[in-house]
Amino acid sequence: xxxxxxxxxxxxxxxxxxxxxxxxxANVKIAAQSLADIVRAGHQLVVTHxxxxxxxxxxxxxxxxxxxxxxxxxxxxxxxxxxxxxxIEQELENALDHDRPVATLLTQVLVDKDDPAFKKxxxxxxxxxxxxEAETKAEAAGWxxxxxxxxxxxxxxxxxxxEIPDMRVLQLLLEQGVVVICAGGGGIPILRRDDGSMIGIExxxxxxxxxxxxxxxxxxxxxxxxxxxxxxxxxxxxDTAAPIHELTLDEARKLDLPAGSMGPKIAAAGNFVESGxxxxxxxxxxxxxxxxRDAGTRILPAV
Numbered sequence: 001x002x003x004x005x006x007x008x009x010x011x012x013x014x015x016x017x018x019x020x021x022x023x024x025x026a027n028v029k030i031a032a033q034s035l036a037d038i039v040r041a042g043h044q045l046v047v048t049h050x051x052x053x054x055x056x057x058x059x060x061x062x063x064x065x066x067x068x069x070x071x072x073x074x075x076x077x078x079x080x081x082x083x084x085x086x087x088i089e090q091e092l093e094n095a096l097d098h099d100r101p102v103a104t105l106l107t108q109v110l111v112d113k114d115d116p117a118f119k120k121x122x123x124x125x126x127x128x129x130x131x132x133e134a135e136t137k138a139e140a141a142g143w144x145x146x147x148x149x150x151x152x153x154x155x156x157x158x159x160x161x162x163e164i165p166d167m168r169v170l171q172l173l174l175e176q177g178v179v180v181i182c183a184g185g186g187g188i189p190i191l192r193r194d195d196g197s198m199i200g201i202e203x204x205x206x207x208x209x210x211x212x213x214x215x216x217x218x219x220x221x222x223x224x225x226x227x228x229x230x231x232x233x234x235x236x237x238x239d240t241a242a243p244i245h246e247l248t249l250d251e252a253r254k255l256d257l258p259a260g261s262m263g264p265k266i267a268a269a270g271n272f273v274e275s276g277x278x279x280x281x282x283x284x285x286x287x288x289x290x291x292x293r294d295a296g297t298r299i300l301p302a303v
Contacts, residue, residue, distance in 0.1 A: 001221040002174070003038055005287060006211035007031060007049040008227035012084065019054075024084075028091045030285070034226075036095035037288040044174060046218065047088060048211045051080040051185030070141070073125065073156060074188050074200030081106050081184035088181050102179045107166050108198065109187030109205055109213075115159035123158040123204045124148055157203045159189065161210045165198070167217055174218070186210040208268035216275040222291060223272040225265045226284040232262060232297040244297050249273045252299050269299045276301070 012031075017023045039045050058076045071079075085104030093102050121144045129137065134152035138145045146155045164170070164187070173180050186205030190198045208225055215223040231243035232255070247255075249270050262281075269279035282289075282296020289295035 001042075001291075002044045002046070002218060003222045003224060003291065004046045004048065004211060004215040004218065004220045005035060005038065005224045005226060006208060007047065007088075007284065008225070009050045012049065012054075014228075021087075025087055025091070028087045029094075032088065032091035032095040034285050034287045035092055038291070039096060039100060039179060041288055041291075043291070044177075045179045046170070046174070046214070046220070047092075047179070047181045048183045048207065048214065049084055049088065049181070049185070050207050051077065051084060054080040054084060054185075072200060073202045073204065074190070077185050077188045077204070078106055081182075081188070084184055085181045092179060092181075096179075100179055101177065102181070103173060105166060105169060105173070105180055105182040107164060107170075107182040107184070107187045107214075108190045109161045109183065109210055110163040110165060110192060110198075111159035111189050111201065111203065111205065112162060113191050113201075115157070117157040117159040117203070121155040121157045122146075123156050124153045125156055125204060126154050128153050158206055159203055161187065161205050161213045164214055164217055165190075170214075170218065183207075183210050183214050206264055206268070208264050209271070212268040212272040212279075215272050215277060220272075221277055223269065223277060223279045224287055224290055225269060225279065225281045226287055227265070227281070228283065229262070229281075230283045230286065230296065232266070232281055236262075245293075246298050246300065248300055266299075273299050273301050 012024045012027055013019060014027060035045065035047060058079060089102050089104045128148060128151035131152050134145045137143060143154045145152050170180060170182060186207040187210050189201045189203040189205050191201050192198055212223060233241045234244050235241045252266050253270055265281055269281060272279050279299040280290035280296050286295035
């Protein structure tokens with residue numbers, strides 16, 4: 001079975017922890033043990049991951065530069081793919097006792113230059129500011145800004161992922177039995193010019209949406225969206241809350257879920273299920289148990 005496992009932010013940084021290399025490595029070491037269980041069970045594995053805090057840190061460092069000297073988001077995304085991929089790669093190699101090749105691939109993801117998201121940026125990136133400072137920085141750098149709680153932040157487009165040009169490389173690696181780490185942070189957003197050449201763009205692609213596209217284009221059997229919640233809950237946050245262990249696609253789409261947390265995961269899971277696979281949502285440490293129907297929530301095609 002070919003499995004795409006998408007690691008949520010908790011795989012790298014748990015709530016309240018400092019954004020240090022040591023803290024991230026300690027968390028990845030735990031994640032690697034769970035991922036190794038999937039490989040040892042005989043499955044092929046592709047790993048994706050988030051990068052929100054890491055891109056935010058690089059953006060904060062970039063704020064020390066003049067606006068025209070700061071690196072664009074596509075380059076920052078590539079930097080975080082390499083940094084996070086390195087840690088996951090090394091810890092997964094250690095967890096597998098170095099008996100399986102593991103490789104990190106910087107992954108470009110094509111978006112449409114006419115995507116409506118470019119006219120309405122919504123994705124928060126970088127540090128927070130008071131309103132006056134945010135407006136000053138926005139004017140100097142040409143940013144869009146929006147209110148985030150009682151502070152203000154930069155917002156960028158979050159276009160729909162359409163195609164993964166690096167798919168041929170991914171398939172070659174999988175044919176050789178390589179465990180691949182790719183599409184970190186939703187991948188590096190790129191546009192195709194009229195002459196067929198590619199160029200990076202200032203945007204952030206939803207990582208779950210990119211993972212679903214990746215799983216579909218690879219013809220994967222299962223997509224695991226791994227987080228810090230053990231399952232999808234009916235009546236979440238109420239006394240009557242109860243875990244849901246299995247849902248059809250139609251049932252999943254009827255659930256009333258928060259747009260900023262579980263909502264995007266259901267959308268991504270549903271997109272993959274439409275391609276013929278099975279999606280699972282649950283805790284990182286339950287990755288293999290989700291595959292064997294012993295944990296988490298599984299989303300199945302409509303009967």
